[in-house]
Amino acid sequence: MSYFIGYTLIYILMTWSIYLPYRVKDLHFLNVAIMAVTAYFSAVAAVNWGWPFYLVLITAIFIGIIISFVISKVIGDVPTFTVVIVGITFIFIVKTIIENSDYLGGTMGFFAIPFLDHPLIIMGGITLFFAYILYMLNHSQIGKAASVIFSDKKMAHSLGINVKNIGRLFQTISSAMAGSAGVLYAYFTGSLFPDFFSFHLVGTLMTILFIGGYTTMWGVIPAAILLGGVPVFLPSAVSSWKILIYGVLLVAVILINPEGIITKKMLWKLKNKFIS
Amino acid sequence: MDVFIAQIINGLSQGSIYVLLVTAFNLMLLVARIIQFAYPQFVVLAMYASWLVLEKSGNVILAALAAIAVSVLLNLLSEPIFRRINNIEKIDINASFVASMGLSMIIVEIMSHSINNGFPVSFPDYWTGENIIDFNYINIGRGELAALLGGIILVALFFYLLYHTHYGRVFRAIAEDRKTAKKVGLPILKSNLLSYLIAGILGGIIAILFSMFLGSASPWLGETVALKVLAVSITAGLGNLTGGLYVGLGLGILESLAIGYFSGSWSDVIAFLLMLVVVLSKPQGLFGAALE
Numbered sequence: 001m002s003y004f005i006g007y008t009l010i011y012i013l014m015t016w017s018i019y020l021p022y023r024v025k026d027l028h029f030l031n032v033a034i035m036a037v038t039a040y041f042s043a044v045a046a047v048n049w050g051w052p053f054y055l056v057l058i059t060a061i062f063i064g065i066i067i068s069f070v071i072s073k074v075i076g077d078v079p080t081f082t083v084v085i086v087g088i089t090f091i092f093i094v095k096t097i098i099e100n101s102d103y104l105g106g107t108m109g110f111f112a113i114p115f116l117d118h119p120l121i122i123m124g125g126i127t128l129f130f131a132y133i134l135y136m137l138n139h140s141q142i143g144k145a146a147s148v149i150f151s152d153k154k155m156a157h158s159l160g161i162n163v164k165n166i167g168r169l170f171q172t173i174s175s176a177m178a179g180s181a182g183v184l185y186a187y188f189t190g191s192l193f194p195d196f197f198s199f200h201l202v203g204t205l206m207t208i209l210f211i212g213g214y215t216t217m218w219g220v221i222p223a224a225i226l227l228g229g230v231p232v233f234l235p236s237a238v239s240s241w242k243i244l245i246y247g248v249l250l251v252a253v254i255l256i257n258p259e260g261i262i263t264k265k266m267l268w269k270l271k272n273k274f275i276s
Numbered sequence: 277m278d279v280f281i282a283q284i285i286n287g288l289s290q291g292s293i294y295v296l297l298v299t300a301f302n303l304m305l306l307v308a309r310i311i312q313f314a315y316p317q318f319v320v321l322a323m324y325a326s327w328l329v330l331e332k333s334g335n336v337i338l339a340a341l342a343a344i345a346v347s348v349l350l351n352l353l354s355e356p357i358f359r360r361i362n363n364i365e366k367i368d369i370n371a372s373f374v375a376s377m378g379l380s381m382i383i384v385e386i387m388s389h390s391i392n393n394g395f396p397v398s399f400p401d402y403w404t405g406e407n408i409i410d411f412n413y414i415n416i417g418r419g420e421l422a423a424l425l426g427g428i429i430l431v432a433l434f435f436y437l438l439y440h441t442h443y444g445r446v447f448r449a450i451a452e453d454r455k456t457a458k459k460v461g462l463p464i465l466k467s468n469l470l471s472y473l474i475a476g477i478l479g480g481i482i483a484i485l486f487s488m489f490l491g492s493a494s495p496w497l498g499e500t501v502a503l504k505v506l507a508v509s510i511t512a513g514l515g516n517l518t519g520g521l522y523v524g525l526g527l528g529i530l531e532s533l534a535i536g537y538f539s540g541s542w543s544d545v546i547a548f549l550l551m552l553v554v555v556l557s558k559p560q561g562l563f564g565a566a567l568e
Binding site: 025027074075078079080081082084085086088089092093096099100199203206207210240241243244246247248249250251254255258 | 311357360361364370371374375377378379380381382384385386389499503506507510511514541542544545548549551552555556559560565
């Protein structure tokens with residue numbers, strides 16, 4: 001059970017890191033590369049340098065933010081699919097460097113990362129912290145501006161919204177999430193393999209985001225529980241087909257309710273019902 | 277020098293495959309308004325179909341027909357899915373990208389579970405063929421030659437269809453301005469279906485050429501190819517058919533040279549890095565995007 005909860009929390013954090021830039025229609029797969037960088041950084045810092053967890057965590061978040069800030073500064077305001085290519089390129093670069101580095105364990109993997117004493121409490125706390133930041137951001141003027149950018153970028157420009165800066169801010173915050181997710185993943189699993197940080201992970205995160213619903217931050221939670229639960233709660237004969245199940249669900253949701261299971265409209269109606 | 281010439285020839289063959297894939301990808305983008313990320317997966321599944329027929333019967337003609345039939349079937353079956361997505365109000369091109377990612381996941385899972393126990397498949401020698409030219413480091417196999425010649429002939433045919441036939445004009449008109457094309461009574465649905473059919477036939481032939489060229493296939497082959505096709509299309513300019521020709525060929529040559537002079541695993545990084553530099557300096561692509 002703790003395995004399931006731990007993985008679910010990591011997937012929630014990582015999917016939020018894709019959700020936030022998508023608020024301004026950027027599909028930033030760069031965060032998967034950042035997760036890989038911080039996961040391997042924390043492994044090296046903990047095993048080879050003997051750094052304590054919180055120092056590793058803070059440094060990793062800082063590394064994620066710097067990488068993201070520099071890249072988003074270089075790429076500027078570019079079309080969605082250009083951002084996709086940026087992310088894919090960095091995933092390839094990071095994965096290839098890891099695979100070719102003996103110091104990082106190469107394709108064989110990096111082992112013996114120390115486990116945390118109370119991992120789920122720490123992971124839950126970090127997830128709650130980022131949930132709070134996301135909530136505050138979504139209910140601020142910046143969140144409203146992001147909604148305008150999502151609906152109509154040209155209109156946002158005309159209204160004087162600084163599209164570039166909001167995109168950069170969202171990407172920077174999301175990279176902090178990805179950075180933390182990388183550290184938590186390393187300490188939670190105790191071993192790292194470069195194959196995990198590939199396009200498969202992008203596919204899983206996209207599935208969670210689009211099935212849960214991309215118009216609100218809350219859809220990610222039930223979707224991560226539901227999809228993460230497939231390999232845990234279903235019999236192995238069924239769960240071995242989990243990617244097929246994800247694919248079918250993803251196509252079905254896009255066809256039936258393209259905004260996902262939990263939508264902003266649905267939450268608004270629920271809120272009104274409770275108030276009345 | 278021999279290595280250089282050998283890699284250039286190899287790169288041109290590989291590039292021809294990319295060109296065909298990008299052409300079909302761009303056709304669906306322009307006419308059906310979809311980002312068909314699963315298209316290379318359809319091609320790989322068609323490669324598997326031909327392998328299965330070769331295993332059972334050893335008949336190359338049946339195997340080739342199986343590849344084309346499977347590719348056409350998959351493309352036509354996906355048409356209603358994408359049509360429905362495009363008909364939903366307020367839906368942009370990202371939705372077709374996400375849906376095709378879903379389709380892609382389904383196909384990879386089917387291939388990795390149901391065919392050859394998930395192991396990569398090898399095509400027999402009578403399918404891939406012996407070396408035609410064998411001079412020092414320069415070895416040109418039948419697969420390489422078939423990919424190169426097949427690529428040239430198919431692209432020439434496609435451009436003839438596009439610029440010298442009635443349906444080609446309709447395709448270009450729809451690509452230019454879909455709303456006006458509909459208003460003047462051009463058959464949008466029929467053209468959509470035709471674009472899927474053409475992409476399906478092309479996909480089947482690509483599967484034949486690709487399997488002859490590579491001599492093997494694996495469930496994960498389509499994923500890397502899909503990323504490259506998307507990258508080529510963006511680097512050339514989304515939907516730019518002529519641009520796709522140059523960038524597809526360029527990618528093939530670049531990859532081949534990278535494999536010849538560096539460790540194999542770095543070839544993808546070098547190719548993507550170069551395409552990244554291009555899209556960052558020209559966000560609308562080298563040749564300009566046909567679509568925003």
